[in-house]
Amino acid sequence: MARATRKTPGCVLFLLDCSSSMYGEKSENLAKCVNETIQEFISVCTNGAETLDRFHIGAIRYGNETGNAIEIDNPSDFLQPVSALEQMLLPEDPSEIRQWVKARAGGGTPMKEAFEIAYGILEKWTGEHPDSPRPTVINVTDGQANDLVGTQAEAEKLRSMKTADGEVFVFNIHISENKSTSVVLPTEAAMQKMDLGRESEFANGLFKMSSELTNEMVTLAETVFPGKDQPKPGAKGFAFNAQLTWLPKLFQIGTMAG
Amino acid sequence: MLAITSLQVPKDNSANLPDGGASNHCEDACSPPPDRPIRYTELPADGIRLAVSDGVSNTSFSGIWAALLVRAYVTGGIEEQLSTYRLEWWDRVTTGWPNLAGTPLKKARTGAAATMLGLSLTPTVGESLAAWRADACGDSCLVLVRKGQAILKFPLEQASQFNRMPPSIRTGEFKKDAANPATENEPAPLVGCTTGSVEPGDIFLLMTDALAKWFYTEQEEGGQPWAELGALTGPGEFEQWATENRTAGKIENDDVTLVLAEFVKEAPHERVL
Secondary structure (H helix, E strand, O other), X not given: OOOOOXXXXXXXXXXXXXXXXXXXXXXXXXXHHHHHHHHHXXXXXXXXXXXXXXXXXXXXXXXXXXXXXXXXXXXXXXXXXXXXXXXXXXXXXXXXXXXXXXOOOOOOOOHHHHHHHHHHHHHHHHHHOOOOOOOEEEEEEOOOOOOHHHHHHHHHHHHHOEEOOEEOEEEEEEEOOOOOOOEEOOOHHHXXXXXXXXXXXXXXXXXXXXXXXXXXXXXXXXXXXOOOOOOOOOOEXXXXXXXXXXXXXXXXXXXXXX | OEEXXXXXXXXXXXXXXXXXXXXXXXXXXXXXXXXXXXXXXXOOOOOEEEEEEEEOOOOOOHHHHHHHHHHHHHOOOOOOOHHHHHHXXXXXXXXXXXXXXXXXXXXXXXXXXXXXXXXXXXXXXXXXXXXXXXXXXXXXEEEEXXXXXXXXXXXOOOHHHOOOOOOOEEOOEOOOOOOOOEOOOOOOOOOEEEXXXXXXXXXXXXXXXXXXXXXXXXXXXXXXXXXXXXOOOOHHHHHHHHHHHHHOOOOXXXXXXXXXXEEOOOOOOOOOO
């Protein structure tokens, strides 16, 4: 696995479902977890008085307004080096978590468009950073994509892009407030055994769009999700009906790829 | 004669600089410092203290803390006056970087950490040349070589024991408006201690983790790493040696520090320092 350095920075791109069904606790929790993850990246990259640009981070929201989820002067600058994120919204109290990403909800679920935008961003980025660690894309949604087949095709295109370190890592997280049957980091065999009823088609679609976890990610997943349903080698970066409280753990695993 | 030589090579940061340039930022500290070789014909009556310390790199300003821990050990104050050194660390950070804000300030407030190894040599009356005592916290290691054998490795004993989360001595957290760092959950600074007698020809090697791990691995594979290190004649050769071994993947790209204390009839060779 390549190491993220200032010369070969890592890249994490969030795709955030901001459709109307995300209204309330889901969108608020999602924004909170993304902001905490951004803060953690900045902190990890900070040594002494300096924040070293070892990572570039971005977030695309999709819903009635699809585009950059981070409010900056030039919205087409999707990926920001961590030092630039550090300079944004500087709070007086440094312990305060900044709201780079705000909770939003409205409209449908144009997931395909988000993957299209992600492709454009990463096509440029991988061209500029051919020796960087493989970029990571974390897609979080709570419902059916408007166009599942089209989304799958876009995700496939995205995953085919690569740096010298490997293909783009795609992690799909489906969240739910219900205590429905959940699937976390399953293998192909585990997925086949699941009965998700009428949600099966969508779940399987998202599963196919997801990348296989590395050994290091499986090891971490075994620690953060202890118990009999522990992830196994061959597991994919995919969760269905994940509880909101699992998001930080899933982000921790997902962001390990780079 | 006791010949003491300190050698240090900072990690190669060129990959971390966009322009590919070099940086000499080092988070290791040692006493004596690298540019001051010491030769004693006899140990001073009150003995001498040597130390190496390795600032934990995922904490901020850890090089300053490592330097303070070394000073605390060699002046005999590491147990009793640690709280003073903790405050000095924070004072140095806030004085040196008065405009610290945002995440750098938040991270600095969580404090710094460093591993440490100290060796105390005191003269004795009788057959042995001196008595020694080593104190440690973490994976900075001591090796005692006697008659061509590494007879003691402390506190770690095998290469497999090195990991990413060694115990460390922490400054504690500096919460906003608090007069003192929060240290209630901090363990005792030095967690291991061992003692012995010095014999003629003894060689003590104090090493920070990257070098110690290399040393242990070489020895476990049947090598005599002390001979390889002892043959290096100065900082230039040591730097070249570290670079070659990093390139060969034998030693991790980390700060590397060695304090070599040799009880010999004469200095084995004059190191150009």
